[in-house]
Amino acid sequence: MWPLTVPPPPPLLLLLLCSGLAGQTLFQSPEEGWQLYTSAQAPDGKCICTAVIPAQSACARDGRSRELRQLMEKVQNVSQSMEVLELRTYRDLQYVRGMETLMRSLDARLRAADGSLSAKSFQELKDRMAELLPLSAVLEQYKADTRTVVRLREEVHNLSGSLAAIQEEMGAFGYEDLQQRVMALEARLHACAQKLGCGKLTGVSNPITIRAMGSRFGSWMTDTMAPSTDSRVWYMDGYYKGRRVLEFRTLGDFIKGQNFIQHLLPQPWAGTGHVVYNGSLFYNKYQSNVVVKYHFRSRSVLVQRSLPGAGYNNTFPYSWGGFSDMDFMVDESGLWAVYTTNQNAGNIVVSRLDPHTLEVVRSWDTGYPKRSAGEAFMICGVLYVTNSHLAGAKVYFAYFTNTSSYEYTDVPFHNQYSHISMLDYNPRERALYTWNNGHQVLYNVTLFHVISTAGDP
8 A cells, every 4th residue: 555645725705624633545456446444533523534536447348247247346335434434524624613603693793893892802803703704714614515515425325235236136227427427526526525634733732641661861652654454553662772662553552561472673763753754753863963774573783874974862952962963754745854964953853864875865944943842842844843742741842844935833732741852643533652761642632624625717
């Protein structure tokens, strides 16, 4: 399987909110039909789904009974995906209706003010209304999209009934027409699924403590490219000279401390900025600026390469120190390295890496001093930086690699155990993994989506 990339959306048409631990990136399979990988309801009630999209291919004219069964399975999988998509849309529609009610309330208060408000209060009310006014078009478009989802679900239901009747008779009447209808529905569902793609970080949930294990510093992670059936967890205690990596079979086994194997790395690590990507561990070799790619299945180093000019050995760490000079991350678009150099005067550099060769594809100088950063993580090509590793920290800075621009943000999150030494985003699960003072903790994220639909300028 390979990731289905969604191009950056042009401006404004549809507002979506996406959160929850089970949200994952979209994967494409050349052999299977639409499948529902996972769906889950987040604590705030929002729901997201993951669909597997088949490669389009023309069916042969022989063996129609077998192909008819395959079509039936496709439609069933589409139906399952539609049910989850409809649930997610229904949940978000409640939020949209709440916003619409708020807008109407503010409009009514504005009209009824009639001199009863002070000039300052009246102006504040007008300013608030002006802020919300652009959302009216978004709300109408979202309600229209909700009706589209309902119509799609009805079409899937009707098509499923037709296929069931044909399958029962073991005939092939209207086969080509049905095949075209299935392909058309897949294309339309694909468009809906794309609307669950990337977005701007607007919120971080309360922490979910998974386990308390190990020392004050360390890292833990899952493979961002693994299918949903692979829930292995990797655990690395300490921030320097460590070589032992524990691999737990499932998250449940990690919580219970059972069913694990041990990997002994040929070279020790530095820091806590490791990441597991497509079956390999990427980490910083101790006392060097070398990136190491260690393959778990073969238990061997596939490639290692120096990161040109990168500081190491506590030259440019995060604010908490701990040999955190080099931090590796994975988001929806691939593998990244966050570090700094003397040439960049200690400011954070973010680089896209080729996961096969570890060569730098492209680099950006963010202008943000690394020693002032608590931790950092990538979501959808955007580097988010916290202003502290201690209590009271918040996501304070965002750098957009697609436009080479930045902005200051104010996204608080609850640092429950007061000392974060690892913070990483997992695009498969739409969650932040943290190591917080010997506790392994997860956070859900909320993303704001601005998506253009077909036919928009």
